[in-house]
Amino acid sequence: MxxxxxxxxxxxxxxxxxxxxxxxxxxxxxxxxxxxxxxxxxxxxxxxxxxxxxxxxxxRTRGQHRKNSEPKNIIAEQAYEIQRLKMENDLLRVFLRFAERR
CATH class of the missing domain: 1.10.10 (Arc Repressor Mutant, subunit A)
Known part of the structure; x- marks a missing residue:
């Protein structure tokens, strides 16, 4: 049916x-x-x-977002990405110090 x-x-x-x-x-x-x-x-x-x-x-619409869709707030997304990368760099520095590589 x-x-x-x-x-x-x-x-x-x-x-x-x-x-x-x-x-x-x-x-x-x-x-x-x-x-x-x-x-x-x-x-x-x-x-x-x-x-x-x-x-x-x-x-909010359901389903996956389109791959080619424009981000809604580019500045906020870039600021978030910069903050995430800074945190990742800090973690890597701590790891290298702990591993006595630097």
Whole structure:
């Protein structure tokens, strides 16, 4: 049995307008030819996403990041890399002193 997948985001405006009219999940699903659970879960995800945006929490996408994607904050990433390299150099110096090489 194959899974039924529908890009429900294309119905966003229709779902929200019907919900504002006071229609139930079942009525919305029947009018769009979807299942009640799809509507219910989509409205829940939409509400959570909206709450995160309002509270200032960044929305994180799922999955791996693209290899060619631009870093969001280059300066912060470079500062972190410099700090990491300084710590690595300090550790190597301590190791060399301990090994009596220098």
């Amino acid at each position: 194959s899974r039924k997948y529908t890009k429900i985001d294309q119905y966003e405006k229709q779902i929200l307008s019907m919900r504002e009219e006071g229609k139930t999940h079942r009525e919305i699903a029947e009018s769009l030819g979807l299942e009640k659970e799809q509507i219910k879960k989509w409205l829940r995800r939409y509400r959570i996403k909206k709450e995160k945006i309002e509270s200032g929490i960044p929305i």
